[in-house]
Amino acid sequence: MMLTGSAVKSALRTREMLWGYFFIAPVVIGLFIFVVIPIIASLVLSFSSWDGSSNMNFIGLDNFVKMFSDQVYLKALRTTTVYTAITVPATIILSVMVAVMLNRQIRGRDVYRLIFFLPSVTMPVAIAVVWKWMYNGSNGLINYLLSLVGIDGPGWITDERFILTSIMIIAIWGGIGYNMIILLSGLQGIPDTYYEAASLDGATSWSRFANITVPLLTPAIFFVLVTSLIGAFQVFDLVFMLTPVTSGGGAGGVLQDATRTAVFSIYQNGFTWFKIGYASAQAWVLFVIIFLITMLQMYLQKRWVHYE
Structure with a gap:
């Protein structure tokens, strides 16, 4: 057939x-x-109480209600907010500056780009090991350099007053490379004719940057802003690897109290204290927070683009 x-x-x-x-x-x-x-x-x-081995008990919204009176968790949210509010703007500003500089025709430009991008492809464990040595209060590189100018350096990762700042410095340093690549792609999409016309009109370098580069780079900056905020709210690896376990100072020690973020709190509740239901509820609250912030960013971006 x-x-x-x-x-x-x-x-x-x-x-x-x-x-x-x-x-x-x-x-x-x-x-x-x-x-x-x-x-x-x-x-x-998230609607149950379970320790991973016994019977799971349905408790409704009790886990979510408990969060509003859990001072450890509320402090973790505040720490995450402070971490995000500092690292995200600092990383984006420095990334824009680096991208603009490395978009010019300078000698060794590709080498500099590689150097800035290397932290983005380096294992977090390796980064933590290197920075732990640099932050060492006794024989670390940073305190040694400070001693050369007569400054007695602090215990960067052994003092609760400095450990969060130390982690934020690493996060800012490590986030520049990835953002730089995204911003470079945006910069290379801006026609040179705009800058040439502005130069003929007598525009200064700052005027060209403020009136040409920044407006036309907005889509790339917005993308970097969204991804950076999501990543900052989900920070865990640096906190986990750089925070020593100490005694005293509440649950987990004074250093963990100083650096406990939202995701680190989820990890502790789920895998250290075996409050798996409570940890799941915290995870969903974090998801809602990130979702709402992202939607607000999308709304504001659309309004800005429409206005422009």
Whole structure:
């Protein structure tokens, strides 16, 4: 029996579709197992009390109500807010400055770009080890350099007054490279004719930067702002690796009290104190906070673009 042309095309399309499903199946299955199911499970756990071994008890909104009176968690949110409010603007400002400088025709430009981008592709553990040595109060590089000018350096990661600042310095330093690449792509999309016309009109370098570079770079800056805010609210690795475990000063020690962020609080409740239901509820509150801030950014960006 001979197949018509349309039947052959239909069979080929079906075959291509089946092969397509076959090739994307591992990704879809992995996404379902490691993302979708955990999300649903955490939502169920947020309304329950469970320590990971005993029977799970449904307690309704008790976990969410408890957060408003949990001073440890509220302090973690405040610490996260302070961390975000300082690191995000500082990182973006420095990233714009570096991107503008490395967008010019300077000698060794590619080498400088590589140097600034290296922290973005370096393992956080390696970064933490290097900075721990630099921050060492006895024989660290930073205090040694300060001693050369007669300054007695503090215990950067052993003093609760300085440890959060020390972590923020690393975060700012490590975030410049990735943002720089995004901003460089935006800068390279700005036509040189705009700058040439402004120069002919007598515009200064600052005027060209403020009236040409910044407005046309806004989409890239907005993208960097959104991703930086999300990353700052989710900070965990630096806090986990640079905060020593000490005794006293409340749950987890004075240093952990000084650096406990929202995600670190989720980790402690879930994997240290085995309050898995409470940790899940905190995770969902953090998701709502990040979601609302992102939506507000999207709204303000649309208003700004429309106004412009």
